[in-house]
Amino acid sequence: MRRDDFLRAMAAFAATGTIPWTAHAAANLKMLIPANPGGGWDSTGRALGKAMQEAGAASAVSYDNKGGAAGALGLAQFVNASKGDPNAVMVMGAVMLGGLITTKAPVSLSQATPLARLTSEYNVFVLPESSPLKTMKDVVEQLKKDPASVKWGGGSRGSTEHIAAAMLAREVGVDASKINYVAFRGGGEAVAAILGGNVTVGGSGYSEFQQYIESGKMKPIAITSPTRLKGLNIPTMKELGYNVEIGNWRGVYGAPGITADQRKALIDTVVKATKTKAWAEAMEKNNWTAALLTGKEFEEFVDREFASLRATMVKAGMV
Secondary structure, eight states: OOHHHHHHHHHHHHHHTOOOHHHHHTTOEEEEESSOTTSHHHHHHHHHHHHHHHTTSOSOEEEEEOOOGGGHHHHHHHHHHOTTOTTEEEEEEHHHHHHHHHHTOSSOGGGSEEEEEEEEEEEEEEEETTOSOOSHHHHHHHHHHOGGGOEEEESSTTOHHHHHHHHHHHHTTOOGGGOEEEEOSSHHHHHHHHHTTOSSEEEEEHHHHHHHHHTTSEEEEEEOSSSOOTTOOOOBTTTTTOOOOOEEEEEEEEOTTOOHHHHHHHHHHHHHHTTSHHHHHHHHHHTOEEEEEEHHHHHHHHHHHHHHHHHHHHHTTOO
8 A cells, every 4th residue: 555545544544433453553562571570471471572573563562560479460450550452461371370369369360351372381390509409309308307497489379389399298298388488579589599599499480490400500300291391301290209290381361341353453463473483482492382372262271270270279288
């Protein structure tokens, strides 16, 4: 379309108040990241934003980090401040579901609009370089003797690493309510605590610990996947004799009150982003597993995950 034809068309749309959403959707997308910088949600959100720009679906992406309460604080801000905004999205995942269950937050995820699941990742447990403990067996032995003496460091209460620690305690005959879990508002804080020896064991997605594992500053002792991950010499919990398997997935939601067409346009934007070179590079760099699921199927998946996580947390003595 010639420039003058385009301008006349936009003027006509404006006169009738019917400017198509896609005409301005690519202008500036607002990304709410319900965690402090440096963690999995932060890296996922920024990788997605970069991919959206590469796909031509957004000319600019602004980021707003709002950490606390396993994402519940960020969710509350998103729900209250972004109603009806077709250019607003929020990163979320399994951690938020667990946090909403444990904190009994007044805000509900159902108030926002499900768009897509993006990635899946398993949790790895690590020891600080200076730790006198060497293996997960050493950790379990200390846990049995004195549960409070083992400080588990990770994401918010209800995160997948918190649930995994509770599952392990139950597996070895320790009261899960007695585990000493230290929750951090972001991956950067957790990493600093582990490197400083302020916690006994750290837990998170492999991508968040990768550089420290490779440099020898953290020693990986177990991973929560069903089988060993390709290229990683880390034993699984099951391999070590502990029936603990739990995955961590991440996704993206739209604002409350957007129309069906606006939801579809946002989903299309996310799907386009996942086909870019930038997204492929982020997936490889972070050792994420592709797990794209959109729309109604994603909405139903979240409902099932809520029920499954609640059952697991009840069984582990967390709820």
